[in-house]
Amino acid sequence: MSTKSILIVGSMAFDDLEFPVPVASASGEPRTVFEDVIGGSATYASLSASAFAPVRVVAVVGRDFPEPMLEAMRARKICTDGIERADGLSFRWRGRYHEDLVGRTSLDTQLNVFQDFRPRLPDAYTSSPLVLLGNIHPALQLEVLEQLSRGSSGGPELCVADTMNFWITGEDALLAKLLRRIDLLIINDEEARLLSGIHNLARAAKDILARGPKRLVIKRGEHGSLYFDDDGVFAAPALLLDHVVDPTGAGDSFAGGVLGFLAEHGRYDHGSMRRALVHGTATASFCVEAVGTGGIQQLARADVKTRVERIRTLLHVGDE
Amino acid sequence: MSTKSILIVGSMAFDDLEFPVPVASASGEPRTVFEDVIGGSATYASLSASAFAPVRVVAVVGRDFPEPMLEAMRARKICTDGIERADGLSFRWRGRYHEDLVGRTSLDTQLNVFQDFRPRLPDAYTSSPLVLLGNIHPALQLEVLEQLSRGSSGGPELCVADTMNFWITGEDALLAKLLRRIDLLIINDEEARLLSGIHNLARAAKDILARGPKRLVIKRGEHGSLYFDDDGVFAAPALLLDHVVDPTGAGDSFAGGVLGFLAEHGRYDHGSMRRALVHGTATASFCVEAVGTGGIQQLARADVKTRVERIRTLLHVGDE
Secondary structure, X not given: OOOOOEEEEOOOEEEEEEEEEEEEOOOOOEEEEEEEEEXXXXXXXXXXHOOOOOEEEEEEEXXXXXXXXXXXXXXXXXXXXXXXXXXXXXXXXXXXXOOOXXXXXXXXXXXHHXXXXXXXXXXXXXXXXXXXXXXXXXXXXXHHHHHHHOOOOXXXXXXXXXXXHHHHHHOHHHHHHHHOOOOEEEEEHHHHHHHHOOOOHHHHHHHHHOOOOOEEEEEOHHHOXXXXXXXXXXXXXXXXXXXXXXXXXXXXXXHHHHHHHHHHHOOOOHHHHHHHHHHHHHHHHHHOOOOHHHHOOOOOHHHHHHHHHHHHHHOOOOOO | OOOOOEEEEOOOEEEEEXXXXXXXXXXXXXXXXXXXXXXXXXHHHHHHHOOOOOEEEEEEEOOOOOHHHHHHHHHOOEEOOOEEEOOOOOEEEEEEEOOOOOOEEEEEEEOHHHHHOOOOOOHXXXXXXXXXXXXXXXXXXXXXXXXXXXXXXXXXXXXXXXXXXXXXXXXXXXXHHHHOOOOEEEEEXXXXXXXXXXXXXXXXXXXXXXOOOOEEEEEOHHHOEEEEEOOEEEEEOOOOOOOOOOOOOHHHHHHHHHHHHHHHHOOOOHHHHHHHHHHHHHHHHHHOOOOOOOOOOOOOHHHHHHHHHHHXXXXXXXXX
């Protein structure tokens, strides 16, 4: 069984990050502010997924985005042909993490070249069997689906999307249309509650599944994630890490790991989805241990395997 | 293998509860305020544990505490000989639950007869193999341990204690002494962070285990619970319930279920503790589905078994 390839559409950006406690920098000196950290949903997801499978990225960067990062991606078999370099500055986000490293305050968002981004898929991408639509405007996510439907395979085998509060409240009609066309939605607990209007997660999940996607993942940060489909519910615990440094990109790394496992595995049934969540969790655990993409830039499949075993131990009950 | 008996020391009380949404009352009419609800840590824990094993309770009630409740406990093989009826009013707590049914505000606490409570164990209780020291003043918890050490068996096989923020900050020396004398501490995540002074739960757990108890459970409410000992970590997910009505007593019901399983099972090794947490989780899930003790007052062992199977399904990963 050959590993399938994954198309990832999303943002590539610079993040300026402020942490509550000093973190060792590249020079060895601890500091709390890290600027010009390379980030973005497509960056995190593609670096993570590439530990499992060939990846293609559709995104836009500005003239300030460093070429060596794109080279590093290509070295991991990530095809960067779909990354457009526009004449302007890259998307930039500045955020301050709270004391608990869970809450965070957005201090500044500069869309820059991302403002006019219209995803354009190279012809070779339109037959991608697995697709991850990162958190961008649902109109753009739908445009990607349109381009995929015109591909030689008539559309992907598995289409996965992320979204956020901003689109749930501001673009509900377009989001409703998107939900009817995707196979798996990955959102966090707050977003699930906002989207469904239901606080209870069991009922919120039922409501969301009735809106289109046959599969749903609800992320709960340090508390792990939940998977729902018609065959049942799975609760994946997060790994208990001794040192969490930077949660930026953890959700995107999780999605990258989920799609990576599925691309490698080739099946999307209930049991496979359970194992995909465990692999996504293991992948994300590397992301949070370093600033920016430092924890996943060299991530190997064998590294993920080791942590998958730790998660299996974490949730093993044994017979009575 | 015969089931062992459990000694439970704690509070028996009246709770006045205010909920964010109306709940069906005994008369069928929905309302948000329920007064004179029978509660207390020993009440919840003993009703829960009695689904598994014989239970003995040491507590104090006032002249206002209804005799039919004590009769109902005796009907479940709970020995009430250790429950002292004092001349005064029972302990009373009034609380208002927030919209999410997680946060709550204490509106009023009347210690009443609980103020002068000094636990006195009937002679027959002093050889109890399993002991749950509910959340009371650590000086009183230590007094119980003193009485147990003079019992014919020279002390319990497994001593479990709960505590709270109030004692962690106000009685740290006594609490430190208690921690050196118990086998299992059950606290929530906030308490673990306060006790250790460490936010990261993996490191907080290591710190607490170094203070005495060989086993630690950290409760995380709707996110489940974690178990730590020298042999590893277990993450028990909470059940995803369609309807959560009243979280009061969930932690005590969890502890009751944990001790109940261990009393029935007779062993306290790492694997047994994992299964005990799953049984505690299943037990607590019945507690939160009704106001007060309504969900556990008739709880049968077979009911718990059914939900244990649901939890096993919730965390089953399967082979690759």
